[in-house]
Amino acid sequence: MARSQALTGILFAAGGTMIFSINDVAIKFLSGGYALHQVILIRAFVAMAFILTVIHLSERGWSQVGTSRPGTHLLRVAIIMVSNVTFFLGLAALPLADAVAVAFISPIVITLMSIVFLREKVGPRRWAAVVVGMVGVVVMLRPGAGVIQPAALLVLVSAVLYASGNLLARHMGGTESAMTLSFYVQAGFIVVSLCMGLWAGDGHMATDDPIWAFLFRPWIWPPLADWPVFLATGLSVGIGGLMVTQAYRTAEAGLIVPFEYVGMPLAIFWGVVIFGTFPDATAWVGIALICGSGLYVLWRETVVRQRTQDAA
Template sequence: MTTTPHNRAGLAIGLILLGVAAISVNDMLIKRLSGGYPLHQIVFTRSAIGIILGLVLVKLEGGFHLLKTRQPGLHLLRGLLIVISNMSFFLALSVLPLAEATALFFAAPLFITLLSIPLLGEKVGPLRLGAVIVGFVGVVIMMRPWASTATLDVSRWVLLLPVLAALTYALNQLMTRKLGVNSKASALMVYIQAAFVAVSLGFFLIAGDGRFVDEGSSASLQFLLRAWIWPAQEDYLTFLGIGLNIALIGYCLSQAYRLGDAATVAPFEYIGLPLAVFWGFVIFGDLPVWEVWVGIALILASGLFVYLRERQKALRVTRLQGGRRA
């Protein structure tokens, strides 16, 4: 007998909302630290804390035997995808306004909806596909293809980093849906944090002394490769908060995509857009340029339509099932 994923849409939606709220706080804290610490040091610290908390959750969910898996290769691939996603996004975050980087990253739910068709066999109708296209138009507008390089504040390669992060994140979440058939959310979280620890330690061994950057290097490159330093006392709580937050994020997202269809859960990640605007203004004094506002509006509109369409379909199925029972 084959095991199928649980489908508990209400709980999955609640978990994704909590996880995305935690992500917005995480992004804000990492941007605050990006001017003084290397990315791999921040990643190592948060993941070391996160993996400890993850092991506690594994114990609570049934014991350490849950960490055994028959699919180590797929878990390794999933870990590498989320590492690429996070590193790409945080590199962009170090030089882009928080709202702009986040808005570009929100190509991820669009990718999830599209890729769930060939990879998971989920059905996405023409109306939802049309909404996804509208969302991608918003992403293109935020990329500002009509602007010359001289008029942009950053390189176009930097603008592409959040989109790369979105694609690899989408692939990761679709793999979570498949792997979640036989793996608990806590175990999935531990595998991810282990991947982060391994990669960040590799960066430390190769570049932890800062040998590959100097004062003339770009801000993103300095963030990636500057030397490790002992955190200032006033930053202790920020590092601790990031570590606690990553455990919450890893568990909520893994559990959400275990319990709900990807095309249903993904649109609720859009709550991260207004949260990014909020933190960007309150903490950094940034407000999006008009292209980003337009992109946010189109992405939110497409996400809301997908959600309403999914709800309408679910109600219709429920009525049909009710008729059969009668």
């Protein structure tokens, strides 16, 4: 039963990540002409329509909307909201593969969190992997260009919050279904995006800065040609988000995270095919350091956990 559950979690993680990659492509495509909160609002409405349809057709029905942990949901929604905003602001100004590579610092972040908050002991090998991963982040920040890239820093913040949100999903998995978790996330997106639109949707805070322009651009009515892209981002986040959430609910984070790395080759593929961008030599170095160190950390966690189980 445990092996079947682990396999299900792996399949959900890999499949959900592949579907999520469509969301990243669509958001980057839309970032040149729309305000981020408008994109998130339309995306959330599409995703919510999908989630409500699944809830209506499922055996448990509308009981899945109920929860005894509203405060924890609110905290998770806030974490995921800020994680999304910071990632997409960075994504608007970075090549797709660069942004995704920096986001994959999450396993390193989880290791550091376990040291700080859980007081776990980390051996020299994992410390070495953490250091290598952070070096990879520094490479992606490109300080040699004369400045630290603010866009990459935003993605780094997003990675920290993404790791926190997934750990929280694992913590809530005993009482909350994937459908419940996804419902409240999309509801939070709708509320916050509407509020943001009422505040800044008229464009009075618009700027020419390549990063912040995406956040404060005025709302416009999308032309018919862009609606399929909005539909794609909404369905991808609805389906992909549900799958990844279910993966973290049912299996340990250390088992799931490696299979999210399928997003890296997909990001390179989409970057070349859709945007005509290919990672340069510096980016490849950063990608190799970050992904290599992250995968090594996860492998070491698996080895240590297996030894502990065998000793018991």
